[in-house]
Amino acid sequence: xxxxxxxxxxxxxxxxxxxxxxDEVQIQQCKENLEENKESFGKLSSILNLAGNEVRLKxxxxxxxxxxxxxxxxxxxxxxxxxxxxxxxxxMKDRNIITGKRSGQTIFYAINEExxxxxxxxxxxxxxxxxxxxx
Amino acid sequence: xxxxxxxxxxxxxxxxxxxxxxDEVQIQQCKENLEENKESFGKLSSILNLAGNEVRLKxxxxxxxxxxxxxxxxxxxxxxxxxxxxxxxxxMKDRNIITGKRSGQTIFYAINEExxxxxxxxxxxxxxxxxxxxx
DNA sequence: ACTGTATTTAAGTATTTGCTTAAATAATGA
DNA sequence: TCATTATTTAAGCAAATACTTAAATACAGT
Numbered sequence: 001x002x003x004x005x006x007x008x009x010x011x012x013x014x015x016x017x018x019x020x021x022x023d024e025v026q027i028q029q030c031k032e033n034l035e036e037n038k039e040s041f042g043k044l045s046s047i048l049n050l051a052g053n054e055v056r057l058k059x060x061x062x063x064x065x066x067x068x069x070x071x072x073x074x075x076x077x078x079x080x081x082x083x084x085x086x087x088x089x090x091x092m093k094d095r096n097i098i099t100g101k102r103s104g105q106t107i108f109y110a111i112n113e114e115x116x117x118x119x120x121x122x123x124x125x126x127x128x129x130x131x132x133x134x135x
Numbered sequence: 136x137x138x139x140x141x142x143x144x145x146x147x148x149x150x151x152x153x154x155x156x157x158d159e160v161q162i163q164q165c166k167e168n169l170e171e172n173k174e175s176f177g178k179l180s181s182i183l184n185l186a187g188n189e190v191r192l193k194x195x196x197x198x199x200x201x202x203x204x205x206x207x208x209x210x211x212x213x214x215x216x217x218x219x220x221x222x223x224x225x226x227m228k229d230r231n232i233i234t235g236k237r238s239g240q241t242i243f244y245a246i247n248e249e250x251x252x253x254x255x256x257x258x259x260x261x262x263x264x265x266x267x268x269x270x
Numbered sequence: 271a272c273t274g275t276a277t278t279t280a281a282g283t284a285t286t287t288g289c290t291t292a293a294a295t296a297a298t299g300a
Numbered sequence: 301t302c303a304t305t306a307t308t309t310a311a312g313c314a315a316a317t318a319c320t321t322a323a324a325t326a327c328a329g330t
Contacts, residue, residue, distance in 0.1 A: 206277060221277060
């Protein structure tokens with residue numbers, strides 16, 4: 001099914017509104033803008049989707065604060081089962097947000113440099129609260 | 136079921152690792168840090184969760200760029216059904232990310248000021264790509 | 271009051287998510 | 301080699317998500 005204003009309205013029953021006030025040029029420009037940045041939207045939304053889960057947000061925050069942590073530590077800190085943590089880690093590893101370094105039996109995970117720039121401002125939203133209490 | 140290192144290991148079969156190397160102090164501090172910022176994590180993750188959907192990210196991006204848009208416009212631009220758009224809008228309205236102003240039959244939605252600060256840096260991730268093409 | 275337009279809401283559904291438990295891998299040390 | 305520890309993977313399942321279609325609501329103009 002198609003959506004959006006069409007020249008040939010009779011061709012398909014257009015579900016969209018037919019507001020006269022609609023700015024066709026504006027709408028066309030928006031479409032083009034989205035199309036141009038198609039890839040960016042995919043990438044960004046997938047990262048935000050990962051960070052948009054409270055457990056994963058906490059994991060990312062902790063990794064940023066502590067530098068690196070193992071699934072075992074995270075399980076302790078978050079009070080969750082190791083498999084649950086491991087599956088969250090896998091998602092972030094798969095989308096290249098974090099990387100693990102093995103040290104014996106333990107695997108230490110850390111945030112990939114390239115994503116810190118995007119994530120740091122988000123963490124500040126959290127840490128800002130700390131400062132308020134410290135004053 | 137409980138997780139995490141315990142003093143009385145015999146009391147419950149502790150699923151957590153029992154690594155000697157674990158830094159108990161570090162872990163305790165992390166726990167406290169999370170507890171202190173409990174509310175922030177909830178709020179932030181719920182916003183990121185909304186932005187972590189490609190359709191909603193695009194809606195937010197468009198609202199920021201254009202100032203305000205109606206469901207009808209968004210339906211056109213994104214090529215999606217009006218109810219689909221409306222339901223995304225509802226979620227964001229419910230969590231106070233956007234607000235609607237009625238003008239006749241049309242309702243124009245815009246991002247709430249208080250959230251722009253958090254969202255703008257994210258949008259830059261997208262717009263940065265534009266500049267590259269303009270040079 | 272009636273018609274048409276813009277939007278929302280409701281109900282139904284296929285897919286995804288995030289946990290659980292149990293089993294599989296991988297590395298260490300006796 | 302065998303037992304222990306750390307982590308991952310697999311299978312199962314309840315809940316959440318994101319769409320669909322159809323119906324309801326709200327407003328405007330005649």
